Amino acid sequence: xxxxxxxxxxxxxxxxxxxxxxxxxxxxxxxxxxxxxxxxxxxxxxxxxxxxxxxxxxxxxxxxxxxxxxxxxxxxxxxxxxxxxxxxxxxxxxxxxxxxxxxxxxxxxxxxxxxxxxxxxxxxxxxxxxxxxxxxxxxxxxxxxxxxxxxxxxxxxxxxxxxxxxxxxxxxxxxxxxxxxxxxxxxxxxxxxxxxxxxxxxxxxxxxxxxxxxxxxxxxxxxxxxxxxxxxxxxxxxxxxxxxxxxxxxxxxxxxxxxxxxxxxxxxxxxxxxxxxxxxxxxxxxxxxxxxxxxxxxxxxxxxxxxxxxxxxxxxxxxxxxxxxxxxxxxxxxxxxxxxxxxxxxxxxxxxxxxxxxxxxxxxxxxxxxxxxxxxxxxxxxxxxxxxxxxxxxxxxxxxxxxxxxxxxxxxxxxxxxxxxxxxxxxxxxxxxxxxxxxxxxxxxxxxxxxxxxxxxxxxxxxxxxxxxxxxxxxxxxxxxxxxxxxxxxxxxxxxxxxxxxxxxxxxxxxxxxxxxxxxxxxxxxxxxxxxxxxxxxxxxxxxxxxxxxxxxxxxxxxxxxxxxxxxxxxxxxxxxxxxxxxxxxxxxxxxxxxxxxxxxxxxxxxxxx
Amino acid sequence: xxxxxxxxxxxxxxxxxxxxxxxxxxxxxxxxxxxxxxxxxxxxxxxxxxxxxxxxxxxxxxxxxxxxxxxxxxxxxxxxxxxxxxxxxxxxxxxxxxxxxxxxxxxxxxxxxxxxxxxxxxxxxxxxxxxxxxxxxxxxxxxxxxxxxxxxxxxxxxxxxxxxxxxxxxxxxxxxxxxxxxxxxxxxxxxxxxxxxxxxxxxxxxxxxxxxxxxxxxxxxxxxxxxxxxxxxxxxxxxxxxxxxxxxxxxxxxxxxxxxxxxxxxxxxxxxxxxxxx
Numbered sequence: 100x101x102x103x104x105x106x107x108x109x110x111x112x113x114x115x116x117x118x119x120x121x122x123x124x125x126x127x128x129x130x131x132x133x134x135x136x137x138x139x140x141x142x143x144x145x146x147x148x149x150x151x152x153x154x155x156x157x158x159x160x161x162x163x164x165x166x167x168x169x170x171x172x173x174x175x176x177x178x179x180x181x182x183x184x185x186x187x188x189x190x191x192x193x194x195x196x197x198x199x200x201x202x203x204x205x206x207x208x209x210x211x212x213x214x215x216x217x218x219x220x221x222x223x224x225x226x227x228x229x230x231x232x233x234x235x236x237x238x239x240x241x242x243x244x245x246x247x248x249x250x251x252x253x254x255x256x257x258x259x260x261x262x263x264x265x266x267x268x269x270x271x272x273x274x275x276x277x278x279x280x281x282x283x284x285x286x287x288x289x290x291x292x293x294x295x296x297x298x299x300x301x302x303x304x305x306x307x308x309x310x311x312x313x314x315x316x317x318x319x320x321x322x323x324x325x326x327x328x329x330x331x332x333x334x335x336x337x338x339x340x341x342x343x344x345x346x347x348x349x350x351x352x353x354x355x356x357x358x359x360x361x362x363x364x365x366x367x368x369x370x371x372x373x374x375x376x377x378x379x380x381x382x383x384x385x386x387x388x389x390x391x392x393x394x395x396x397x398x399x400x401x402x403x404x405x406x407x408x409x410x411x412x413x414x415x416x417x418x419x420x421x422x423x424x425x426x427x428x429x430x431x432x433x434x435x436x437x438x439x440x441x442x443x444x445x446x447x448x449x450x451x452x453x454x455x456x457x458x459x460x461x462x463x464x465x466x467x468x469x470x471x472x473x474x475x476x477x478x479x480x481x482x483x484x485x486x487x488x489x490x491x492x493x494x495x496x497x498x499x500x501x502x503x504x505x506x507x508x509x510x511x512x513x514x515x516x517x518x519x520x521x522x523x524x525x526x527x528x529x530x531x532x533x534x535x536x537x538x539x540x541x542x543x544x545x546x547x548x549x550x551x552x553x554x555x556x557x558x559x560x561x562x563x564x565x566x567x568x569x570x571x572x573x574x575x576x577x578x579x580x581x582x583x584x585x586x587x588x589x590x591x592x593x594x595x596x597x598x599x600x601x602x603x604x605x606x607x608x609x610x611x612x613x614x615x616x617x618x619x620x621x622x623x624x625x626x627x628x629x630x631x632x633x634x635x636x637x638x639x640x641x642x643x644x645x646x647x648x649x650x651x652x653x654x655x656x657x658x659x660x661x662x663x664x665x666x667x668x669x670x671x672x673x674x675x676x677x678x679x680x681x682x683x684x685x686x687x688x689x690x691x692x693x694x695x696x697x698x699x700x701x702x703x704x705x706x707x708x709x
Numbered sequence: 710x711x712x713x714x715x716x717x718x719x720x721x722x723x724x725x726x727x728x729x730x731x732x733x734x735x736x737x738x739x740x741x742x743x744x745x746x747x748x749x750x751x752x753x754x755x756x757x758x759x760x761x762x763x764x765x766x767x768x769x770x771x772x773x774x775x776x777x778x779x780x781x782x783x784x785x786x787x788x789x790x791x792x793x794x795x796x797x798x799x800x801x802x803x804x805x806x807x808x809x810x811x812x813x814x815x816x817x818x819x820x821x822x823x824x825x826x827x828x829x830x831x832x833x834x835x836x837x838x839x840x841x842x843x844x845x846x847x848x849x850x851x852x853x854x855x856x857x858x859x860x861x862x863x864x865x866x867x868x869x870x871x872x873x874x875x876x877x878x879x880x881x882x883x884x885x886x887x888x889x890x891x892x893x894x895x896x897x898x899x900x901x902x903x904x905x906x907x908x909x910x911x912x913x914x915x916x917x918x919x920x921x922x923x924x925x926x927x928x929x930x931x932x933x934x935x936x937x938x939x940x941x942x943x944x945x946x947x948x949x950x951x952x953x954x955x956x957x958x959x960x961x962x963x964x965x966x967x968x969x970x971x972x973x974x975x976x977x978x979x980x981x982x983x984x985x986x987x
Contacts (some may be wrong), residue, residue, distance in 0.1 A: 164987075328987055335986040345982060354789050373982070378972045380789050380964075385815040389782040390774065396755060396786020399773050400794065404786065420777050475866055512983050515976055550771040550787070550794050553750050558720070558765050558772035562757075569766070 104558035132563065139239035141284075143276070145209030147176055147183045150273030153159075154207075155187020157298065158277060158508065161291045162698035163336050163509050166328025167191040169308045170508040171336075172199035172693065175204035175446055184216055191323070196508060197618035201694040204323075205284070207276050209258060214245045223250040228279055230272075231255030234263060254283060254314065261309050269335060271306035274299075278310025286325045287478040327507045332605035335510050339477040339503040342510065343407075343433060346481030348377060349513070351520055353402035355381045357410060361445045362501040363435035387412035391419030394430045394686050399559055401549035403485055410452050411442065413459070420494050421460035426559040427537065427545070429488035429495075429523060431481070436500040438690045441460040447690030448502035450614055457674065458644045465585050468643035469496040469595075472617035475510045477503065480640060483596055486521035490594075491587040492547060498642065500665070503615035523547050531555055535566040539579060543586035562629040588644040595641045598649050602629050602635030608634035608705045609657040612649070613671055616663050616693055623698035632706050642671070649680050654680055659705050661685050663698060713746050715739035721766045731761050732830055732920070733881025738768065738797075740884075741891035752795045755783040757809055758837050759801035761828035761907065778809025780818050792822070792964040795895060806842040806862055810828040814841045816869035817900050819963040826892045828866055830909035831916045838912030845915065864904045866944040869894030869937055869956055874899035876940065877954040880906040880925050882918050886952050893954060899962050904974040906950070922952070928953030 141158065143510045145151040159171035168190045182271070202222040207215040208229045221227065227247060232240050232255075240260055247253050255553055256279040262271040274295060286679040288311055293302050300521045337345075343367050347355070355374060357367040384390040387408050387680040394404035408416065413434045423430050436452045438444035467487050471480040481497060488495040507599055526534055526546035531554035538545045545566075548555025561673030562570040563577050599617075602610075602624040612620050617638050628635045637653045639646060660670035660682040669684030676682065685701050687693050718739040725731045742752065752770035756762035758777035765772035771794075775783045784798035800809060805827045814821065831848070833839045839852045843864065847856040868876045875897040879887035889903065894901035906925070908918050925947045934940065940956035973981075 288736055289968050331987070335983055337986055341986070351975065354786065356789075358787065365745075373978060374965050375970050376973055376978050377975050380967070382785075382789060382963075384782065387810060388779065389785075391813055391817070392779040392782035393786035393789065395775070396773065396783040396788075397790035398786070399771070400753065400787040400790035402790035404790070418776055418780070426773070426775075461745070513979070515979065547769075550791060551750055556720075556749050556769050556771055559772040560766070561776055562774065615941050643967055 101254040120655050136198065137323060138190055138200065138205050139325070140188060140190045141203060141205045141207065141280070142186055142188045142203045142217060142220075143209070144184065144186040144213035145273075146212070147185050148483060149209045151175070151185045151187050151209060153190060153298075154273035154277055157291065157294045158187075158280070159189045160294055160336050161286060161505055162189060162191045163331060163334065164294075165286060165325060166195065166330045166332075166507065167325070168195050168331065169336070170196035170199055170506060172502065172506050172692070182215070186217070186550045188303065191325070195559050197622045198695055199506065199692060201696050202601070205280070207280055209272050209276060211243050211245075212638040218248070221251055224287045225251050226283070226538060227251060227253045227275065228256055228283060229253060230258040232257040232260045234259045238263065251282045253310070254279070256310060258310075261313065262306060265309060266306055271303065274303055274306035275310035276385065278307040278619050279314045282311045282314035284325045287327050290327070331509060333512060335512060336507050337474050337510050338365065338503065338505055338507045339471070339474045339499055340435065340478040341369055341412045342499070343476045343481050343499065343504070344369040344373070345513070347405050347431070347485070348373060348480040349478070349515065349518060350482040350485035351403050352405050352485065353379045354394060354397035354404040355379065355406065356384050356390040356397075356404070357381075357406050357408065358384055358410045360412050362437055362504050363407045363412070363433065366435070375454055385523045386418065387415040391416040391430070391481055395419060395428050396424075398428050398430050399549075401551070403429075403489070405431040405433065407435065409435050410439045410617070413452060413455055417455065417459040420466060421462060422561045423462035423494035424460070424466055425462075425561045425563075427492040427584065428559065429492050429546070431484045431488050431495050431497065433497045433499060436498060439631045444690045446501065447693055448500045448615070449666055449688065450498070450500055450616070451671040452498060452641065452663050452669065453613075453674070456498055463581060463585070465493060465588050465592050465668070466511070466643065467491065467493055467588065469495065469640055470496060470498045470614040471503065471640065472614055472638060474503070474506070474508050476616045476640070478513050480596070482518060482520070487595060488546070489523040490521045491591055492544060493587055498614055500615050511619070522544070525549070526552070526555060536568045537564060537580065537583070538566050539583055542590050543583040544590070591641065591645055592644045595646075598637050598639040598646060598653070600635060600637050600653060603633045604635070605633055606635035606656070607633045607658045608702060609654060609660045609700070610634065610663055610698075611653075611660060611675065612636065612663040612673070613642055614639055616665060619695050620698055622695040623702060626699055627702045632702060634702050634706070642674075645678055650675070650678075650680060659683065661701060661705055663693065663701075665692065683685050713743040715743045718742050718749060718769050720769045720772070723767045724763060724891060728910040729760070730830065730881050730909070731764065733844065733884060734761070734826070734887070734905055734907050735764055735767055737879070737881055737884050737887040738770045738826070739765075740888045741895065742768075744888070744892055745895060747795050747895075751783070753756060753787045754795070754797045754799060754927070754931065755780045755787060756799040757801070757804040758834070758835070759804045760830070760909075761801045761833060762804060764799050778804055778807075778812070780804065781809065781812040781823070781825065785821050787822055788823055788964065791849055796822070797824045797826065797874055799826040799828060801841070802831060802843045802864070803833045803841040804825065805890045806864060810842070813868070814871040817868060817873040817902070820874050820899045820960060822898055822900070822962040824891070824903065826903050826905055828889075828907045829864065830907050830913060831861075832909060832913055833884055834909045834912055842906075848915070862935065863925070863944060865955055868902035868904070869941045873902040874958045874960055875901035875954070876956045877901070877951065878904045878906070880921050880951050880952055882922050883927065886927055889952055890953065897957065899958075900958065925950045925952050927951070
């Protein structure tokens with residue numbers, strides 16, 4: 100008996116004009132089995148500057164246009180150009196792709212080193228497209244024959260020679276390779292040609308064509324048919340950062356302030372073009388402190404406002420987060436996590452900012468933390484973040500990461516019809532007579548006047564204050580106001596999106612995870628269930644406050660709980676333990692996402708040891 | 710619209726020491742606001758941390774008493790969200806030139822339409838008298854027992870070099886000129902930097918009312934604030950501290966940019982975006 104709950108969540112909120120705080124209802128749509136039966140993994144590998152990422156991007160889009168579900172995962176160095184290996188991995192399947200793929204079916208190596216670097220990850224029965232006639236640094240042709248293990252087939256295509264000798268430049272190597280891939284795999288040439296033409300113009304097609312013509316034999320790799328299908332034409336290819344930006348637009352964000360930082364910059368770049376089209380503004384500030392304070396100011400003035408950053412920027416923002424807690428200003432802060440601490444590994448994925456997200460800032464400063472798992476959830480949870488921020492008048496943090504933010508996958512167009520946006524509670528005319536900004540209420544939410552409202556004048560402040568906003572050091576007042584601020588978290592706990600459970604209904608082993616690890620865990624759990632292992636997993640989307648009752652219900656029948664996360668210390672496991680949940684920690688801290696096999700192995704070990 | 714009186718802008722009762730220069734700044738600000746007939750509901754005043762920053766609660770308006778050094782970005786956020794509001798930022802010399810000093814050049818080059826009151830007492834009053842970025846070299850305090858080895862900043866010269874489109878100086882000991890300066894600063898469309906000398910009567914034995922009364926003089930009526938280089942020279946060579954407008958320049962403000970775009974519904978935009986990502 101397998102109980103699957105789908106990825107697709109949508110937020111449906113009631114309007115909060117009245118004091119009724121029924122804010123967030125999650126609707127689960129189209130319950131269907133999520134299990135990947137058949138997939139193909141293609142990796143393009145090379146050096147920064149060889150066009151690895153752009154080739155991956157085009158291949159991914161071509162796959163979707165050919166009717167396949169896809170996911171594109173990128174791994175690259177911090178240097179945009181110059182030495183340093185980079186790779187783009189496209190996984191395609193008949194059903195939604197859950198993770199980036201453990202092993203490679205087809206490797207497209209743009210240079211010699213890319214073969215040896217990636218050889219260990221090629222599946223038996225796999226294929227390598229390599230450059231058998233590379234050019235040395237003086238431009239003269241060499242020959243290269245990689246020693247491939249038995250069972251791995253090699254196809255030589257003179258990528259550099261074609262690109263350099265026929266086209267007078269090495270920059271087309273990636274296009275030659277894509278052409279060759281089309282010939283080898285059966286991916287319809289016209290689809291990839293259309294994409295290349297739209298991106299680089301008509302003249303680039305010759306490189307693609309020469310790659311195609313150079314390969315005569317079609318290889319059969321895994322039996323996965325890459326020919327054109329008619330499905331999925333309405334689906335989109337989006338990155339997590341793009342979906343998140345679109346979610347912010349759908350939620351009605353009016354001001355975005357940010358400072359460029361990998362891997363979050365895409366969000367500011369996307370919104371810089373799009374937000375003005377709906378009357379919003381994007382400003383690139385002088386630092387992240389300015390960014391967070393700017394969004395606080397904009398929200399104070401009545402606009403929905405957001406900033407996005409990565410770890411180092413979040414470190415600078417924590418004082419502003421404390422101010423938002425204290426002054427009760429609704430703001431949304433996105434952290435696309437990267438490997439830390441300090442500068443860390445800027446282009447590599449990690450989930451190590453949970454502690455700062457939940458606890459960062461001095462004093463008892465309540466905030467809400469949400470973690471999407473998929474590109475689609477980046478859209479819906481961003482809307483939810485704005486809704487909770489507005490309803491609870493608190494800062495809301497969204498924890499994405501490099502893997503989720505920069506991967507591109509097929510998603511359905513979003514369901515906009517049922518979306519309701521929470522409005523902040525505004526004072527009525529009665530309330531504005533002798534207005535008290537921080538009036539104590541049953542649920543802690545006080546009507547919030549914005550500039551322009553007659554009678555609503557007040558001073559928002561980071562000082563502890565009485566109901567009218569005036570500073571106070573009175574102990575009873577401090578207790579009452581602290582309780583008021585924390586009380587609002589209870590509201591979020593009740594009304595926010597609920598944890599997602601999947602796997603065996605009669606599970607004895609449980610996995611708890613958060614954020615971008617969900618896909619690999621889904622695959623691992625379904626494989627484990629298939630062989631009869633009684634495993635289930637729970638993915639809370641709301642990481643602070645925790646919906647402990649739901650987590651306890653999940654944990655109660657289990658013999659063992661393993662918390663899976665992409666960091667060194669097991670930050671979420673520690674949070675769960677402090678909430679009374681007994682659990683083991685399974686962590687990965689290599690700057691890359693989990694492989695399905697790694698999770699599966701841990702599940703098996705847990706089962707045998709139990 | 711009723712004619713306003715300064716008392717219409719009375720907020721919470723100030724908590725400054727008796728005789729503090731900030732009382733004079735507050736009364737000049739209230740007079741300027743009433744002369745300009747600005748509605749309280751359309752006025753936002755953001756401040757940082759320090760004695761003078763408490764001013765955000767002492768004026769009836771939408772005040773935001775924020776965190777140390779961040780008056781300017783808070784004010785910027787308010788202006789971006791609602792350019793119709795009159796937005797004032799207030800900060801002390803420690804707040805605005807030390808911890809928050811990094812925001813000043815950028816607000817100036819953006820020409821954000823904010824009036825910035827830099828209320829300068831040359832020390833940290835709230836922590837009992839440590840030297841600030843405008844303290845004179847050699848000043849002895851508990852953190853500089855042998856005298857501060859650091860040279861003071863010249864706020865007016867800095868603002869001029871940063872390109873602030875309006876730069877002036879005022880002193881509540883000469884209130885009429887300060888009221889005029891604040892009015893001119895608020896009326897100026899662009900970033901107005903007002904360096905306001907406000908003696909601390911509790912911890913500062915040097916920069917007192919008497920000291921500034923002797924060392925300030927009103928800008929000559931012959932002086933035309935239309936030449937930035939001349940203004941910088943004046944700010945860097947003056948024997949007496951001049952009160953009035955050093956430089957004034959009309960140029961587009963930040964929020965003028967990007968307004969020529971056709972605005973559509975959110976849902977329309979999202980559906981258009983679908984086409985790009987298919």
